[in-house]
Amino acid sequence: MRSIADLARIAGVSVSTVSRALTGKGTLNEKTRERVRALADEYGFRLNVSAQNLRLGRTGAIGVLLPLGHERGQHLSDPFFSAMLGHLADELAERGYDLLMSRVLPDRANWLDDFVRSGRTDGVIVIGQSNQGAVLEAVGKTYRNMVVWGASGADLPYLTVGTDNVAGGALAARHLLERGRRRLAFFGNIDAPEFVARERGFLEALPEELRASTEIVPIHLTPESSFAAASEYFAAGNRPDGVFAASDIIGMSIVAAAAEHGIAVPEAMSVVGFDDILLARIATPPLTTVRQDIAEGARRLVDLVLQRIAGEDVSSALLDPVLIERGSS
Amino acid sequence: MRSIADLARIAGVSVSTVSRALTGKGTLNEKTRERVRALADEYGFRLNVSAQNLRLGRTGAIGVLLPLGHERGQHLSDPFFSAMLGHLADELAERGYDLLMSRVLPDRANWLDDFVRSGRTDGVIVIGQSNQGAVLEAVGKTYRNMVVWGASGADLPYLTVGTDNVAGGALAARHLLERGRRRLAFFGNIDAPEFVARERGFLEALPEELRASTEIVPIHLTPESSFAAASEYFAAGNRPDGVFAASDIIGMSIVAAAAEHGIAVPEAMSVVGFDDILLARIATPPLTTVRQDIAEGARRLVDLVLQRIAGEDVSSALLDPVLIERGSS
DNA sequence: GCGCCATCAGCAATCGTTTGCAAGTCAAAT
DNA sequence: ATTTGACTTGCAAACGATTGCTGATGGCGC
The missing domain is CATH 3.40.50.2300 (Response regulator)
Structure with a gap:
């Protein structure tokens, strides 16, 4: 019971029918659809995501990159990053995307280009500009599906989301x-x-x-x-x-x-x-x-990258900071 | 310049040749290999990972799951988790695997089963048993490529790595x-x-x-x-x-x-x-x-899950804790 | 009883790789 | 000159899904 073909055989229908039943796309008799779905459940069948992605020309994943420009190996130690990561994971999951995480030590100048061109993800969210401004600009000029958390610049060739x-x-x-x-x-x-x-x-x-x-x-x-x-x-x-x-x-x-x-x-x-x-x-x-409102930031980052993927045009977002007074001042 | 076929046309060779040149597998005249590789570089061509994975019957990714059994939405706030995540990312990257991250709110009993059967990853690392012991046991009985960070149990049906x-x-x-x-x-x-x-x-x-x-x-x-x-x-x-x-x-x-x-x-x-x-x-x-030696823990987790994927048999690991004396005692 | 139309489901091509098999080339051995 | 074998490369069939097109079926009106 590996592929759609096996299930089709069991159900006594064609592969196209199974595909239509499981994805809900196309037109299909409601009874057949139900029957196929029931069978799929019974056998614990799930569509193969790689094959689906290949056919659909997408990957269903967004890359989240953490450039560690200054501090080799330790950037993630700042809880800010993990909080952001957590919110991004939630936000992406909610929209049906996987989160592919990658910590990069930007020693090679083409770390970002490499990642983007490997085609492993449909879009990229970069957390923090670090000291990689030049790299980001270079890639941003040709690659559209990228959003960067950080400072917005006068006319950066890429989208940013960040606190003011x-x-x-x-x-x-x-x-x-x-x-x-x-x-x-x-x-x-x-x-x-x-x-x-x-x-x-x-x-x-x-x-x-x-x-x-x-x-x-x-x-x-x-x-x-x-x-x-x-x-x-x-x-x-x-x-x-x-x-x-x-x-x-x-x-x-x-x-x-x-x-x-x-x-x-x-x-x-x-x-x-x-x-x-x-x-x-x-x-x-x-x-x-x-x-900084990290949850809101994550939401915007995901919004923007998905909108870019969908081909809509969108612009960078700036969030308002708030002062929280506590005992240290 | 989307596929291997395009590059093949440009190079005046067949697709198989391009594939062999780029992957280094199989046997090929050194000169042709060089020529094709040079062309690939020139045009910035990269193999399509989805197609490759489909053909090879793998995904090239390991899932890292953070079950949030007790504290909705906040588990990642503990820097322990992000440190672990960072080390896992490094360890996996080094071995050529992607890290698919997923925070799960285990409200539905089959969150793990669903993930595993979606086939999105070749293996799974679960960080922390949380209060999900039963779910882990159930899945561990049938799914082999899973390693859990946490307490080792007498005869748990899944692999664990953890501090003593x-x-x-x-x-x-x-x-x-x-x-x-x-x-x-x-x-x-x-x-x-x-x-x-x-x-x-x-x-x-x-x-x-x-x-x-x-x-x-x-x-x-x-x-x-x-x-x-x-x-x-x-x-x-x-x-x-x-x-x-x-x-x-x-x-x-x-x-x-x-x-x-x-x-x-x-x-x-x-x-x-x-x-x-x-x-x-x-x-x-x-x-x-x-x-706790988190770096070592991450290394072991990755080792074990990859060995399991390779079909080797392996056993759980227990790490030694060390007391660090500082000012609070 | 016939034709028309709507509905449903199957055929087969396609996405971009990999790889077993076989064919071609060329030099050395007979 | 023919055989042998080593090397290179190409052909084509997979991997598992999606989808445009087409054909079959059945109901309905005339």
């Missing part, structure tokens, strides 16, 4: 100012466009004199390296009273490093993160942060 | 005893076999009189709910001086809840977690925990 990072940075800035903080610092990765936009929004929202005095501390995205960087920063005697971290993980690392240097949070220093991962709530102290 | 949870629990117990702790408590989910085993190992390693006095606090796996449970527990006036948490996330929640109730960690209470997720290191205080 500039606005998010501004939220953080205004919050720290309201708290009376004046010795400010920004901790973040400076390769990735998302983070650059957060930094820009933060700086732009500050009065001019503070803008100049605000320190920018470059950081990598793994917990260890951001902890190390923060620790070093404090060890060098720096004592900001307000810190904006480009992600919650960075924010939590800063809090931990501050504790080691006897800096009380929030009394002596306010920390604001970005993302609002679930753990932000159970951090000690709970982390004030700029929330 | 009983030993892990014992490590935690001995550590707390060494620290002089005597008023003990265990926080953990009691549905999932992994957690039950941790609890059992913990209790068995205690002297009899403590075993009876140790409290078992049932908990769910999301950060919020474990925080709430811990908070409630402390609010009721309970003041253990040593706590073993069934996961790092639970451990961190306990620390956070303790802080709210003015319980100093580690001075007044030691907390030991389980997993050693990356964040354990940057928690405040850094979390003492029982480390």
Whole structure:
């Protein structure tokens, strides 16, 4: 009982009839349809997806790519990514698509091109621009079914979905100012466009004199390296009273490093993160942060890529961030 | 330039020749092979994976299933899962397999059977038994290419890979005893076999009189709910001086809840977690925990499922846990 | 009783590969 | 000159589904 032909033999009908019965396409006598379906159930028969896809010229799967531009092997450690992944899985499943996941170490310049041209998926969702802007642009010019989570650009040749990072940075800035903080610092990765936009929004929202005095501390995205960087920063005697971290993980690392240097949070220093991962709530102290609506983001990503596949034309989406005040500021 | 036939025409050879040139299988004049390959590169031609898979009777993909037995929609929030996922992705990619990810809400009893029989993947890795023991057993009896991350059972009809949870629990117990702790408590989910085993190992390693006095606090796996449970527990006036948490996330929640109730960690209470997720290191205080070797686990999972697919016979694997001492105890 | 039309189901081509078999070529051995 | 064998390559049949076209069947009206 491997193929449609076997079932056809058992049912005493032709393969076309079985196909029509099972897919519901075409016209068929309701009685025959029922009979074939019952038989299929009885024998536990399922259509072969590969064959179906071959015939239909599609794959029924969407690729989700996580470029690990900066941190070899550890990007997924940020719960932001897994939350996004989870929502994408749900969203795609709901629409009948499989999710093909691939972590890529973009050491070869054509990692994306290779993936796209392998034809394993009908479309691609890239989570994060990382430092792969050039690659994305190159592929985006010729390949249409791609949507990227990250910063939207003036006229990027590919679709993006992302939080308004500039606005998010501004939220953080205004919050720290309201708290009376004046010795400010920004901790973040400076390769990735998302983070650059957060930094820009933060700086732009500050009065001019503070803008100049605000320190920018470059950081990598793994917990260890951001902890190390923060620790070093404090060890060098720096004592900001307000810190904006480009992600919650960075924010939590800063809090931990501050504790080691006897800096009380929030009394002596306010920390604001970005993302609002679930753990932000159970951090000690709970982390004030700029929330991204990941569920909505996932929904939009899937919407856009499927619409592109369907040939509709669509445009990039920008989501509004919200400031969540908690104990760390 | 869609198919092998087009390329064959351009190269002036037959389709079989192109196939042999590109796949490297069969015997072919080295010069022709080179020529065809060069042409393929020039035109950016790639074999169609669906067709290839159909012909070869495989899919080239392994399904990774995350059953969300207890906590609808939030299981992936535990960084343990994403770390595992990341390692699986790497391991599978290295061996030329795609990773088809699926989060399942096991509300229908036949979620696993359906997936397996859809034929979308050559094998299945299930991460965590959750409360789906019965379903796993049922499918394991007839479907061979399945490996489950979790607790190994006496004679389960399916392969498992997992940490020796009983030993892990014992490590935690001995550590707390060494620290002089005597008023003990265990926080953990009691549905999932992994957690039950941790609890059992913990209790068995205690002297009899403590075993009876140790409290078992049932908990769910999301950060919020474990925080709430811990908070409630402390609010009721309970003041253990040593706590073993069934996961790092639970451990961190306990620390956070303790802080709210003015319980100093580690001075007044030691907390030991389980997993050693990356964040354990940057928690405040850094979390003492029982480390699971996730990378090794992923490697074994992939090994086993591929060996099963190849028809070899193999047996379940048990990994050794290690206690990592940090600031919380 | 005949023709017409609607409905239903089968035939066979097709999607893009792989691969057993056989045919062709060419050089060496007889 | 013929046989032998090694090497290369092509032919065509799969893999398991979908679907346009066509033919069969039966009901109905005249």
